[in-house]
Amino acid sequence: MVQAAVMGYGVVGSGVVEVLMEHQSSIARRTKEEIGIKYILDIRDFPDSPFQEKFTKSFEDILNDDEVRVVAEVMGGVHPAYEFTRQLLERGKSVVTSNKELVATKGAELLKIAKEHNANYLFEASVGGGVPIIRPLSQCLAANDVIEIAGILNGTTNFILTKMIRENMSFEDALSMAQQLGYAERNPAADVEGQDAGRKISILASLVYGKHVYPQYVHTEGITKITLEDVAYAASWGGVIKLIGQVKRLDDDMLDITVEPMLIEKSSQLANVDDVFNGILVRGDSTGDVVFYGKGAGKLPTASAVVADIMDCVKHLNKRKYFDWADCDGSIIKPYEETVFPFYVRLQSSLSKQEVTEKITSLLLNAREIVRANAADNEYAFAVDEMTVADREKALAALTDSGIRVLSKIRIADL
């Protein structure tokens, strides 16, 4: 019997305990070891829990118990999860986590400590919830050069966009529906502003390119500015708007990494990833496009990924898995202003249509007008060929100067 501990008895933590208990015999059969839960750490009391005797409020109980070999850190947040994880790894205990914030901000350091103490630090649940992505990337696709990863990595914003696209619901209404259904927090900033997706693409990029891409290196835009007009123009253009976390290796070996809303064509495999589902596309030089799809969050999907990592640790108690990335100062990241991509732009002007079109075609490359039914008077939209963000911003400033107001601009993806 190998003893484990669970730190944090919230949604995911209680799911981890549930999955470990309910699948006890099949887990033992698959790992060739029984896995017990010796401690559950939480500052709260759970008087009705059947696991009363396992609860502790003292981290030291877990740290100092040599019987505990694997710990699931499902507390969330950086502190004290970081300090706890570090101490556990220094004692040679393996740690598994769903804590994307911690992995994204401290991954390189924690993986290094794990390596020095012959322990494992695994985090399959930190990206994609129950969708397998970390292990396939690091193992199954290991013989590939990964050219690009692009994913719908945040279920909350995908739910909101789906409601806007399918039911013509406003952003605000869709957000409050998401909150009522428990998909969005009362303070939804981390989701709707893109930080959550930013942490996840940070983790995937670090894993694939072997250097820690910190979240602050990722250009991050959320979906709060997306309007139903944009959604309607996207449909006329032949696509949908999705919040995409993307990393591409450029020809100069620098990384173009971003989280932002993007127009994607209807025929893309990501276009049909709706509601709270996640979809992650991995473009490899040998495999071509591989897509992973499933529930990116939720108690049991996330918990099952945590438990799979616990099982993997138990199978590798005395052998480390090869999993690390170096620290990185951000010099491999292409500044956002220098990145190049086609985009959609929506404009408003009291100038005549001919004047607007002339201005547009003189300033923007190969601008094709997008026409939609019921557009407001004086409103225009165009799909424009690729240019750097810096050049785009100059051109859009010149448009503004000549009496054309820029209402929105959205990247067009090649997925």
Next chain:
Amino acid sequence: MVQAAVMGYGVVGSGVVEVLMEHQSSIARRTKEEIGIKYILDIRDFPDSPFQEKFTKSFEDILNDDEVRVVAEVMGGVHPAYEFTRQLLERGKSVVTSNKELVATKGAELLKIAKEHNANYLFEASVGGGVPIIRPLSQCLAANDVIEIAGILNGTTNFILTKMIRENMSFEDALSMAQQLGYAERNPAADVEGQDAGRKISILASLVYGKHVYPQYVHTEGITKITLEDVAYAASWGGVIKLIGQVKRLDDDMLDITVEPMLIEKSSQLANVDDVFNGILVRGDSTGDVVFYGKGAGKLPTASAVVADIMDCVKHLNKRKYFDWADCDGSIIKPYEETVFPFYVRLQSSLSKQEVTEKITSLLLNAREIVRANAADNEYAFAVDEMTVADREKALAALTDSGIRVLSKIRIADL
């Protein structure tokens, strides 16, 4: 440096050599070991190959060379691949393969031999080509009870069906196009009759349920009887026809395993898996539906999966991965006649429409007519609620007796 050998220098074998050579440095970085190719076994001569000095026609060269620790068997077919693999494993060499026929027919035995000799037998490339599925199923989803797996597992038939659905091309024309494009063999039976998909669902079922489900236990139907009329009715019903390999665990713990064409709803994640792509849906009790999508065949995708297995073997030279399933006499398989599912039926009769409808509703449960434009006179189609295959056959025989000809019947999937 760890030495490997490649047996078979056909499409996949030459791809394995190419991927290993082209990614040499990144592979070495990831496995912490350089991987060399010491031998390439093939009975043919390749006078123009740059790897001249590696070719051998003698299997014994590989078997007797203690330096060779990992062998890629990409010869295909059961003999002599089986004998070679057995001998290699008995010498403690690990073997990786893309040979689905061998894994499906001899997997239990070869895994047992591997275990006895502390070697690995890995076969990620045998299902889904470059799409990761074996490892995610055995590791990432290990904390789940897998309730069902359903997949588009054969790219050739999916290409043919896509042409029939999208371009109204006949089966024969689509097949000869597939042959011209190199997607189908000159003798296409293994693909179009469903055996290839049957071997793959055998492997997935064996892996997940821990008992060897031999291909002969799998009810197997191909797509040769599918007509453009069926395709059109499927569209009117709101779906598409796909060749699905499926295994479900029933309430009595028996397995319903089959390969057959199925009607699936347009909204299913598998409905948009087109052309030569594969898509595999895994329904877990904790994760819900997870879908894997990508190129299921082809030189480089398949080769990259083989190379990923080689890398995994190199990382586990002295530690076996937990991977085995027991032999099985087929008693866990629910006989096809006793399986239960809804279905579509297309009929022809010179009886009046009212008479046909009366017969149908008296014999079949909750039959809803499917209407389509341009249907032939005297042709009818219905979607019918679930009944056992035995009951269905009885009812259809009674229809035939009363002057209603059954033109086709296709399972309706719940995906």
